[in-house]
Amino acid sequence: MSFKNIPKEFAPAPRGITLYSLGTSNGVKISIALSLLNLPYTLHIIDISKNIQKEPWFVEINPNGRIPAILDIDESGNVTNVWESAAILLYLVDKYDKKHKISFPRGSPEYLESLEWLIFQVAGVGPMQGQAGHFKFYAPEQIPYGVKRYTEETRRLYSVLEKQLTDNGSGFLVGDHISIADVATVGWVSVSYSLGIDLAKEFPAVHDWVQRVIDTPGVYEGFNAHGTWRGFTQGPWKAPQTPTLSDQK
Numbered sequence: 510m511s512f513k514n515i516p517k518e519f520a521p522a523p524r525g526i527t528l529y530s531l532g533t534s535n536g537v538k539i540s541i542a543l544s545l546l547n548l549p550y551t552l553h554i555i556d557i558s559k560n561i562q563k564e565p566w567f568v569e570i571n572p573n574g575r576i577p578a579i580l581d582i583d584e585s586g587n588v589t590n591v592w593e594s595a596a597i598l599l600y601l602v603d604k605y606d607k608k609h610k611i612s613f614p615r616g617s618p619e620y621l622e623s624l625e626w627l628i629f630q631v632a633g634v635g636p637m638q639g640q641a642g643h644f645k646f647y648a649p650e651q652i653p654y655g656v657k658r659y660t661e662e663t664r665r666l667y668s669v670l671e672k673q674l675t676d677n678g679s680g681f682l683v684g685d686h687i688s689i690a691d692v693a694t695v696g697w698v699s700v701s702y703s704l705g706i707d708l709a710k711e712f713p714a715v716h717d718w719v720q721r722v723i724d725t726p727g728v729y730e731g732f733n734a735h736g737t738w739r740g741f742t743q744g745p746w747k748a749p750q751t752p753t754l755s756d757q758k
């Protein structure tokens with residue numbers, strides 16, 4: 510693919526990673542991972558309310574016409590195009606996380622576990638919570654059954670997270686440190702207040718985990734890369750008390 514049709518204002522940087530995204534629960538996954546890995550990147554905000562993601566040039570980058578997507582251009586000008594948030598996270602750690610800061614070595618039990626929780630997010634938490642939000646806020650007619658079904662299914666999935674966090678005991682979903690499993694999930698769980706889910710009361714381990722992930726240096730910046738994350742302005746989350754990446758610079 511030549512990507513010749515990309516409009517000038519959305520042109521990728523000549524070298525390195527260009528991220529096409531927005532501050533949504535799927536969008537922040539990638540900016541958080543890039544921030545945790547301390548990788549420089551060029552960001553193009555895609556305004557999905559204007560359907561930029563459905564324009565032909567964007568559909569060449571993501572055939573599904575959704576954010577996020579990346580282009581990564583190497584020294585020789587070879588372009589790697591990745592779309593679907595979990596595929597992007599896996600690509601980033603495979604290529605740039607040699608020290609396993611947010612991943613685990615291939616072949617280890619934690620590697621497999623992190624895949625399981627990553628896929629649990631993209632196949633479970635994201636779609637179910639997304640539908641709950643759709644029925645509650647965007648459906649042209651109010652269908653109480655739809656709101657109830659998807660909100661209750663979101664709660665059920667959170668109970669699975671609650672058990673995993675309690676059983677794992679490290680404070681993170683997998684192994685002894687933050688990983689792409691946490692990164693993929695936190696953007697969704699951190700806005701669950703809008704569905705009327707009271708994490709502190711209903712899922713205390715999940716509640717504490719969200720704040721712990723936010724407090725991990727780099728995460729706060731990643732959340733805010735596209736503008737202040739609504740979880741910080743409307744939700745119960747606090748800016749980290751511990752030094753953040755930008756404080757350290």
Ligand SMILES: N[C@@H](CCC(=O)N[C@@H](CS)C(=O)NCC(=O)O)C(=O)O
Binds near residue numbers: 533535576593594595
């Ligand atoms: N499974 C996809 C979901 C991506 C997705 O649903 N993105 C939303 C924003 S959070 C989007 O682009 N919506 C606009 C649209 O559907 O046209 C992923 O994980 O990357």
